[in-house]
Amino acid sequence: MRIAISAIGKLKDAEERAIVERYVKRLNGAGRPLGLGPIDIHEIPESRAPDTGERKRDESVRLIKDIGGGDTVVVLEPTGKLLTSEAFAGFVRDTRDGGCKSCFFLIGGPDGHGEAALGRASLKLSLGALTLPHGLARVVLIEQLYRAATILSGHPYHRA
Template sequence: MRIHIGCIGRLKTGPERALFERYAERIAKAGRGVALGPLSVIERPESRAARADDRKAEEARALLDALPAGTVVLALDETGKTRASAAFADDLAALRDTGVQDLAFLIGGADGHGAAVLAAARSTLSLGPMTFPHQVVRALVAEQIYRAITILSGHPYHRA
């Protein structure tokens, strides 16, 4: 199952990018054994619309239009449900085992997701009640995908 992270904004060179790339490389290598990955990134620019609702709608359309047909969408949203890492791994395995070819984790812009993304999402996920910079969210999502792969493969990375 191919995995995509769709984001509003670009990840600039720096420690956040280096951390993200480290997990993306690990996903590419370790994921083969459990049929997860590789990981790709879809970046779309921030909308310049004056109103927040218009910005969210434009950004939502840009993210959804960039996905391969049939992609299952999981939206990162502060109102989403939290998952323990082992449950998250089970969720990924269940999607893979039901024949999902493409899975996308979508990270909205500064105003959040537009209604179109939330309507298209199979579910919404939250990384917790705190707010994180979008650059950090990318690294956290990549790390959790890698952690899920190690859980599914029996690797000792996850010590719960």
């Protein structure tokens, strides 16, 4: 199952980008034998629309533009479902085993997601009650995807 992260905004911080690249490399290696990956990351520029509603609509439409009818969509949303790492790994496994060819993880802009993305979501996922900068949310997401692969393979990285 191909994995894609589509995010509004670019990672500007070199340290965050280096961490993301490290976990992408790890996930591509660990995921291959499990039928996970490769992982693609798409950075979408923030909308320049004048008001919040228009920005959310514009960004939402651009986030879902390349998603096919049979693809699974996970929207990162502060009010979404909280999962343990084990439960998240189970979601990834079940999605893969259910015949999904691609799973898209969507990270919205500073104003949040528009209805088009929220309506397309198979899962609204929260990374926790704390507000995270978008770059750090991307780091946490990619690390959890790698952790899911290690849980599914029985690798000792996850020791909980």
